[in-house]
Amino acid sequence: MLSFKLETRPEASRTMSYLSPLIAVALTMLGGLLLFSALGKDPLEGFQVFFLNPLRHWYGVSELLLKAVPLMLIAVGLAIGFRANVWNIGAEGQFILGACGATGVALAMGDSSGPLVLPAMVVAGALGGAAWAAIPAFLRTRFNANEILVSLMLVYVAQLLVSWLVFGPWMDPDGFNFPQSKMFSDSALLPLLVEGTRLNLAFVMALGVLVIGYVFMHNSYLGFKMRVAGEAADAARYAGFSAKRMVWIGLLVGGACAGLAGMAEVAGPMGQLTDKVASGYGFAAIIVAFVGRLNPIGIFFASLLMALLFLGGEQAQLYLSLPASISKVFQGMLLFFLLGSDLFINYRLRVRLTLAKAGD
Amino acid sequence: MSNRRNFIKAASGVAVATALGFGLLGAAQAADPLKVGFVYISPIGDAGWTYQHDQGRLQMEKALGDKVATKYIENVPEGADAERVIRELASSGYNLIYATSFGYMNYVERVAKQFPNVTLMHATGYKTGKNFGNYNARFYEGRYLNGVVAGKMSKSNVLGYVAAFPIPEVVMGINAFARGARSVNPDAEVRVIWVNSWYDPGKEREATLTLISQGADMLTHHTDSTAVVQAAEEKGVNAFSYHSDMSKYGAKAQLSGTTHQWGKFYTDTTQSVLDGTWKPASTWGGIKEGMIEIVPLNSSVPADVKALVDKLEGDMRAGTFHPFAGPVVDQDGKTRVAAGEVISDEDLSHMKYFVEGVASKLRQN
Numbered sequence: 001m002l003s004f005k006l007e008t009r010p011e012a013s014r015t016m017s018y019l020s021p022l023i024a025v026a027l028t029m030l031g032g033l034l035l036f037s038a039l040g041k042d043p044l045e046g047f048q049v050f051f052l053n054p055l056r057h058w059y060g061v062s063e064l065l066l067k068a069v070p071l072m073l074i075a076v077g078l079a080i081g082f083r084a085n086v087w088n089i090g091a092e093g094q095f096i097l098g099a100c101g102a103t104g105v106a107l108a109m110g111d112s113s114g115p116l117v118l119p120a121m122v123v124a125g126a127l128g129g130a131a132w133a134a135i136p137a138f139l140r141t142r143f144n145a146n147e148i149l150v151s152l153m154l155v156y157v158a159q160l161l162v163s164w165l166v167f168g169p170w171m172d173p174d175g176f177n178f179p180q181s182k183m184f185s186d187s188a189l190l191p192l193l194v195e196g197t198r199l200n201l202a203f204v205m206a207l208g209v210l211v212i213g214y215v216f217m218h219n220s221y222l223g224f225k226m227r228v229a230g231e232a233a234d235a236a237r238y239a240g241f242s243a244k245r246m247v248w249i250g251l252l253v254g255g256a257c258a259g260l261a262g263m264a265e266v267a268g269p270m271g272q273l274t275d276k277v278a279s280g281y282g283f284a285a286i287i288v289a290f291v292g293r294l295n296p297i298g299i300f301f302a303s304l305l306m307a308l309l310f311l312g313g314e315q316a317q318l319y320l321s322l323p324a325s326i327s328k329v330f331q332g333m334l335l336f337f338l339l340g341s342d343l344f345i346n347y348r349l350r351v352r353l354t355l356a357k358a359g360d
Numbered sequence: 361m362s363n364r365r366n367f368i369k370a371a372s373g374v375a376v377a378t379a380l381g382f383g384l385l386g387a388a389q390a391a392d393p394l395k396v397g398f399v400y401i402s403p404i405g406d407a408g409w410t411y412q413h414d415q416g417r418l419q420m421e422k423a424l425g426d427k428v429a430t431k432y433i434e435n436v437p438e439g440a441d442a443e444r445v446i447r448e449l450a451s452s453g454y455n456l457i458y459a460t461s462f463g464y465m466n467y468v469e470r471v472a473k474q475f476p477n478v479t480l481m482h483a484t485g486y487k488t489g490k491n492f493g494n495y496n497a498r499f500y501e502g503r504y505l506n507g508v509v510a511g512k513m514s515k516s517n518v519l520g521y522v523a524a525f526p527i528p529e530v531v532m533g534i535n536a537f538a539r540g541a542r543s544v545n546p547d548a549e550v551r552v553i554w555v556n557s558w559y560d561p562g563k564e565r566e567a568t569l570t571l572i573s574q575g576a577d578m579l580t581h582h583t584d585s586t587a588v589v590q591a592a593e594e595k596g597v598n599a600f601s602y603h604s605d606m607s608k609y610g611a612k613a614q615l616s617g618t619t620h621q622w623g624k625f626y627t628d629t630t631q632s633v634l635d636g637t638w639k640p641a642s643t644w645g646g647i648k649e650g651m652i653e654i655v656p657l658n659s660s661v662p663a664d665v666k667a668l669v670d671k672l673e674g675d676m677r678a679g680t681f682h683p684f685a686g687p688v689v690d691q692d693g694k695t696r697v698a699a700g701e702v703i704s705d706e707d708l709s710h711m712k713y714f715v716e717g718v719a720s721k722l723r724q725n
Contacts, residue, residue, distance in 0.1 A: 059451075063444050163556065167525070176486055176709055177527045178462060196474075198443070269440030276438040276463055314445055317433050318452070324403065324435035 005350040006343075016345045021291050021298065024338035025305065031333045041320055049319045050330075054311035062197035064307050066269065070095070070261035071303035072206040074285035076213040077257025079294040081250030083217065084226040085233070088251055090136065090151030091258040092282025093158035094129035098259025099266045100162055101128025103181055103273040106188035106266070107170060113187035121188060121263055122205075129259015130252045132158060137251040141244040147251065155282070163275045170273065181273040190267045202264035209257060214296040226250065258282060287335050309334070394634055396420075397454035398432040399446060401461035402559065407604040408584045409558075409620075410434065413460045413483070416622025423627040427634055438463025443470060450475040456633050458626070459483065468492060479633050484529065486709070488640045495625060498646030499529070499602075500536035500708075501676050502618030502654045503580075504683035505669050506600040507540020509616050509657065510548070510578035512665045513598060517547045520571030522581040522588050524558045526722060528711045530582045536683045537580060538717035544668070551576060552720040559584040565591045572597055578615075589614055605655045616669075617655035624650045644705065647676045684708065689716050 029047070036046030054060045074091045081088045088094075101124035109117050135154060139145035166179040175182075190200035217223045229236040229246045237243065261281060266273050288306050292298030313327025398417050400410045414432065421430050431454065436445050442464045449457050450471050458481045459468045465485035472480045472492035482494045510519050519541055523530050534552055541548040551574060553567040564587035568579055572595050580600040581588040586609040592599035593610035601610075601617030625645065632638040645651035654673070657666050675681035688697035690713040697703045714722050 059447075067441075160556075177712065179525065179527070183466070198440075265440065269443065271466065274438070274463065279437050279439040279441065310441070311444075314433070314441075314448065318431065318445075318448060321431075324433075 001354060003352045003354065005352065006347045007350050009346055009348055012345050013348075016341075017293065020341040020345060021293060021302070021338060023341045024291065024334055027337040027341075028330060028333045031337070032330060035329065036320075039322060041322070046316070046320060049315050050312035050326075051308065053315045053319065054308060058194075059197055060311070062194060062199040064304065064311060065203055066197075066199050067307035067310055068303040069202045069206045069264060069268075070281040071285050071288045071306055072299060073202075073209055073261040073264070074254075074258045074282060075288040075292060075299045075303060076210055076296050077254040078285060079289045079292070079296070079299060080213065080217065080223075080226065081254045082230075082289060083294050084230040084246045084250045086247050086250030086254075087148045088133060088136070088151050088254040089148050089286065090133070090153075090155050090158075090282070091254060091285055092278055092280070093151070093155035094132045094255040094258035095262040095265070095282045096155075096158040096162050096278050097132040097255075098125040098129035098262030099273060099277045100165060100262075101125050101259060102263035103165075103170065103184075103266055106184045107181060109185075109188060111185050113185065117187045118190065118267070121267055122260065125259045125263025126256040127259065129262060130256040132259075133251040133255025134248075137248050140247050140251075147247070151251075159275075159278065162273070162277060166273055166275050172272075179275045183272045184267065188267060189271060190264065198269050200264075200268045202268050205260065205264065209260070210296040210300055213299075217296070222249070258285075284331070287331060291334065291338055305334075306331070393426055393429040394456060394630065395454045396428050396430045396630060397449035397457045398430065399436050399442070399449070399457065399459045399461075399464060400432055400434040401436065401438065401463075402584070403434050404432075407586050407601075407606055407609075409603050410460065412603055412620040413458070413622055416620075416626045417458075419623025420626035420630055423623075424630060424634075428630060436464075440467075443467035446471045446480075447474070450478045450480075455479065456630060457481065479638055481629060486642070488642060490640060493638075493640045493642065495629075495643040495645075496529075497620055497622075497651040498644060499618055499620070499652060500532045500683055501646040502652045503533045503536035504540035505654050505672060506580060506616050506618055507537035507542075508544055508669055508672065509661060509665055510537070510580070510598075510600065511541030511543065511545035512668075513615060513661065514541070514545065514548060514578045516575045516577045517545065517549065518571075518575040518577065519548060519550045520568065520574070520576030520579040521550050521552045522564050522567045522571070522579070522583055523552050523554055524583050525556065526554065528709055531714070531722065532684075532708055532711045533582055534718060535711065535715045538715055539683055539688075541578075542717040549717055549719040552718065555583060557583070561585040561587040564588055568592065569595070580617075601655060607655070607658075612658075612660075614655065615658045615661055619653050619655060621651055621653050647673060648679060690714060691716050691718055691721075 033043040033047060036043040054064060078088055078091055102121040105121045105124045132154060136147040136150035139150050140147045166181055170181045172180050172182045190202055193199045193203060225241045226246055229241055265277060284306055288299060288302045292302035309327055309330045316322040316326050317324055402410045404410050404414045417430055421428060433445055436442050438461060446457060446459060446467055456479045460483045462484045465482055465487055468480050468482045469487055469489060469492060472489050476491055478491060480492045484496045485494045488494055521534055523534060534550060538550040551571060553571060555563040555567050557563060564583050564585055568588045568591040571579060577597045579588055579592050581602055586606050589599045589601050589606040589610040593613035598615050599610055599613045601614055604619055605617060607614050672681060682702045684697060684703035686697035686701040687695055687699040688703060690696050
């Protein structure tokens with residue numbers, strides 16, 4: 001008879017750790033084919049609509065990049081913290097605060113145009129996100145409060161805060177009391193990279209942040225210390241690395257990146273602040289960070305994949321009349337298969353064939 | 361097959377002429393159907409805002425037959441994603457698009473500018489353009505009639521109102537309900553609880569129970585779920601549904617309600633696009649235009665109340681009665697509309713005060 005057994009590998013498999021996301025993607029696509037058949041659709045047509053249709057023209061590609069920008073920005077910031085075992089789950093709230101910071105600058109500047117408006121908004125966005133992340137950092141380092149819970153719960157506080165702002169002091173006086181700020185003036189909007197699309201300078205910013213993130217993680221002493229802190233906390237302590245500092249850096253960097261993404265959202269496709277500014281990027285980026293192996297190069301591709309799942313879901317609704325939740329099903333499958341494949345980084349499957357004894 | 365056809369059409373970006381029928385008169389009127397797209401904020405479900413729009417879509421489809429082919433996309437968030445969805449419809453041959461939530465406004469405007477040959481209709485907003493109109497309904501007319509029933513039927517004289525956000529549309533509904541109740545019962549007062557969400561069954565239920573514990577025996581809501589009517593049924597008090605008829609969630613509790621009827625409007629508007637007579641406009645229709653209806657009164661409502669409601673409804677249909685005909689006095693005693701005058705649509709759409717009869721205070725910004 002056959003027996004299956006999971007065996008601990010003597011050492012975590014490097015190959016498997018790179019292969020795992022690819023296996024997960026392949027299994028997700030396979031699962032997609034089965035799903036389409038189960039829903040009574042031609043699986044190949046489903047596949048084509050979901051994964052290829054969004055990219056059938058340049059505009060679609062520009063939308064994919066636009067959707068991926070906040071995911072890239074947030075995920076790379078989170079990855080720096082995650083590598084040091086700092087679990088910031090509240091990027092969604094930091095994203096909102098970044099959007100609020102940038103909006104504050106844009107509204108304060110009014111119609112005055114100037115080359116400094118956008119840089120000031122970038123700084124305000126990053127500071128807003130970092131300030132929100134500083135709360136769990138302080139509570140963790142001062143009172144040892146769990147940063148997962150604190151950062152997550154601050155998301156709801158951030159949502160109430162933005163709601164108060166757009167219903168209160170920042171409400172557009174000509175907006176019939178609807179919860180929205182004034183539209184930003186042109187000098188407060190990120191310039192478009194390609195005319196006729198919505199892809200803007202934030203894409204270049206995101207690429208820059210990915211490069212900086214890569215250099216920080218792989219070529220800096222601080223990045224090295226953070227990795228040691230994550231992989232071997234005892235070793236880090238013996239080496240005299242300050243654990244508190246790791247927490248602060250992990251959260252502040254994650255918050256600043258998420259804040260930057262929030263700034264890019266209001267100064268990009270939205271052009272104003274509304275209470276609907278948060279659309280789940282902060283949570284989706286957590287999946288992106290792990291699918292991308294907490295590595296900026298991987299994150300780049302993972303964010304494109306994640307963006308494609310969003311866009312594909314819209315296409316599937318339009319051309320296959322499938323329900324809106326199809327995107328979520330795909331995201332769920334991706335995470336599920338990733339966690340499943342990740343098991344084989346540290347374990348391997350032993351298959352044994354033993355002959356059954358007579359009389360059994 | 362038709363899915364594949366749609367897909368190929370869209371993929372190639374070419375409108376393939378498909379003869380769909382043979383003109384009986386022999387005039388070879390074999391034109392493509394007009395493709396009409398609907399963008400919904402939430403899933404359709406079986407009651408509520410989006411459900412009513414979808415009922416309107418189906419009614420329009422039925423009325424216009426094979427002259428139209430409709431498609432809806434549900435659960436489209438009111439953020440930057442909305443623009444892509446609306447644009448996708450516009451670029452794949454949908455020449456008439458109804459976007460049915462306020463937050464789509466600026467995205468509809470941008471798509472309208474990029475696609476001058478596509479007609480875009482936006483619900484509950486205030487912007488228009490060359491190929492961009494908006495529409496809304498005078499929900500407050502139904503609210504007033506519901507208020508009359510509530511004022512007549514209440515024993516405690518406390519009426520509860522579960523509301524989403526203090527925007528004019530919600531405020532005018534509360535005021536109309538209060539004025540209706542006070543017109544027949546000067547002791548009636550309306551208490552409001554804000555749940556700060558359009559759809560949150562948990563909070564809506566909690567707010568309902570709080571209002572009941574404060575003595576409210578008549579409840580209504582400006583939120584999207586059936587929670588208020590359900591909670592009222594459970595606690596043995598009465599309720600007035602909003603958006604949809606919710607009698608199956610509260611057969612005893614629901615005395616009446618205010619429902620949205622978009623079918624006729626969608627049929628007429630789509631027909632005008634087919635005829636080439638469509639013009640950008642801001643439509644604000646009520647009982648007279650058939651865009652608002654009240655739910656038929658529960659059999660427990662006495663005949664004299666029903667007669668009064670019927671009369672008022674008839675007056676509104678004839679245009680001889682307005683729920684905000686002066687004097688309109690706010691809760692601080694200030695006269696907002698003088699006797700003999702009627703509130704203007706402009707003032708109505710900016711309404712930022714509660715009228716007398718509303719016990720709760722309005723958050724001032």
